[in-house]
Amino acid sequence: MGSVESRLVTEPLSVVGRIDFDEQSVSRIGSSVTGRITELPVTPGQTVAAGQLLAQLNSAELGTAQLAYLKADAQRELAAKAVERAKLLLAADVIGTAELQRRENELKVAEIEQRAAADQLRVMGMSRGAIARTLASGAITSTSSVVSTVSGVVVERKVNRGQVVQPADELFTVADLARVWVVAKVPESQITRVQIGQPVKISVTSSPVPLRGRVAWIADTVSVETRTVTVRTVVDNPKRQLRPAMLADVTIEPVALERLVVPGGAVVRESNRDHVFVRQADGRYRLTAVELADEAGDQRVVESGLKGGEEIVIDGAFHLNNERKRAELEGS
Numbered sequence: 001m002g003s004v005e006s007r008l009v010t011e012p013l014s015v016v017g018r019i020d021f022d023e024q025s026v027s028r029i030g031s032s033v034t035g036r037i038t039e040l041p042v043t044p045g046q047t048v049a050a051g052q053l054l055a056q057l058n059s060a061e062l063g064t065a066q067l068a069y070l071k072a073d074a075q076r077e078l079a080a081k082a083v084e085r086a087k088l089l090l091a092a093d094v095i096g097t098a099e100l101q102r103r104e105n106e107l108k109v110a111e112i113e114q115r116a117a118a119d120q121l122r123v124m125g126m127s128r129g130a131i132a133r134t135l136a137s138g139a140i141t142s143t144s145s146v147v148s149t150v151s152g153v154v155v156e157r158k159v160n161r162g163q164v165v166q167p168a169d170e171l172f173t174v175a176d177l178a179r180v181w182v183v184a185k186v187p188e189s190q191i192t193r194v195q196i197g198q199p200v201k202i203s204v205t206s207s208p209v210p211l212r213g214r215v216a217w218i219a220d221t222v223s224v225e226t227r228t229v230t231v232r233t234v235v236d237n238p239k240r241q242l243r244p245a246m247l248a249d250v251t252i253e254p255v256a257l258e259r260l261v262v263p264g265g266a267v268v269r270e271s272n273r274d275h276v277f278v279r280q281a282d283g284r285y286r287l288t289a290v291e292l293a294d295e296a297g298d299q300r301v302v303e304s305g306l307k308g309g310e311e312i313v314i315d316g317a318f319h320l321n322n323e324r325k326r327a328e329l330e331g332s
Contacts, residue, residue: 004302004310010256011293011301013193017184017202017250019242022234025176027150032125034166035059035144037159042172044157048148054172055146055159062124063142066134069117073135076110083107152176155244175244180237182213184250185228193254194218200233201251207241215252259293260302266314267292267300268321276306277313277320285313287324 035057042054086100121131125144134140156173159165182202186194194215202211212235219230231252235242242248266276267290274292277285290305306312313320 004260004262004306004308004312007259007261007299010253011193011259013186013190013252013254015184015186015250015252017182017233017248019204019244019246019248020181020183021155021175021177021244022179022181025150025152025179027148027152027174028170029054029146029149029172029174030167030169031055031057031144031146031165031171032123032167033057033059033062033144034164035061035142036164037161038143040157040159040161042154042157044154046154048152048154048174050148050151052148053145054148054154054174057144057146057165058142059124059144060142062126062144063140065117065120065124066140069114069121069131069134070138070140072110072114072117076107076114079103079107079110146171148172148174150174150176177237177240177243180235180242180244182233182235182242182248182250184231184233184252185223185226186231186252188222188227188229191218191229191231193257194229194231194252195254199253201253202233202235202242203249203251204242204246206246211235211242260306260308261299262290262292262302262306262312263314264295264298264300266312266317268317270321274300275321277317278306279311279313285320287321 036059037055037057039056040054042048042052048054082103083100086095086103089095090097090100118131121134122128125146126134152174153176154172155175155177157171158169159171165171182200196215196218198215200213200215202213204211213233215231216234217232222229233250262276268275268277268287270287273289275287275289278288280286288305291303293301293303
């Protein structure tokens with residue numbers, strides 16, 4: 001004999017997950033100017049370093065911007081000389097103060113235009129050093145480089161040699177796969193069992209050994225379509241076992257909750273349902289259908305059908321059920 005008891009139970013929560021990029025370690029790279037691709041020295045799957053050349057292109061737009069910068073600098077230099085001459089003429093009492101102020105205003109405008117032209121070149125991907133060299137030599141180049149902004153693996157290349165691209169186009173995706181996200185969808189009815197920091201076990205078909213992580217983020221909203229909440233785990237991936245888009249079995253070890261439990265030996269199966277023998281007021285035992293959750297050690301968690309403190313048969317429940325069925329067959 002025994003009774004239905006209330007205990008702290010940890011019920012592992014198993015859901016399907018997906019491997020995804022760590023968005024903090026992925027970069028989607030494009031060109032800063034409109035132009036035609038002339039060189040593509042990297043291929044998908046190749047490891048690259050930050051600053052490494054991914055593509056070169058020929059851009060008339062870049063050449064036009066450099067020409068505008070050189071013209072703006074020439075105008076600035078001409079305006080600066082005009083101010084110096086005006087200062088000498090003012091000192092010789094040849095012109096008035098108003099003329100000097102006019103020329104100084106023209107210099108300020110020329111300086112602003114020169115800085116704006118330089119900023120435009122930086123927006124187009126030219127470094128300060130390259131702009132300085134253009135100014136020193138006066139030479140215009142239409143060659144623009146696309147470089148990697150992070151160290152990692154080229155996981156996607158969306159461009160071919162000879163293709164015309166624009167700044168809005170995404171040309172490369174470079175990601176550091178040493179760390180990945182495992183994204184799982186937890187039913188909204190179970191989300192209260194999940195907290196940040198809880199241990200997580202991740203299993204994928206390509207790895208015989210489960211990987212470990214901890215819950216790093218829980219979404220604040222519920223998906224209207226699936227009625228699930230997104231839960232994210234960050235996992236180290238030094239051997240590149242986990243690849244983005246892989247499916248994974250995610251087991252979250254949630255906090256312990258107080259639940260009604262019965263020993264596993266008290267449960268019998270009858271008509272594809274779980275039952276236990278509950279003691280009645282007259283001292284007899286009635287076969288009672290119950291809804292049970294998964295096993296928690298040697299206990300079964302009670303979902304419905306029982307109340308705390310009820311007496312049940314623990315040892316011998318199987319034999320008692322056989323006696324019950326024999327008695328039914330004999331009509332007693």
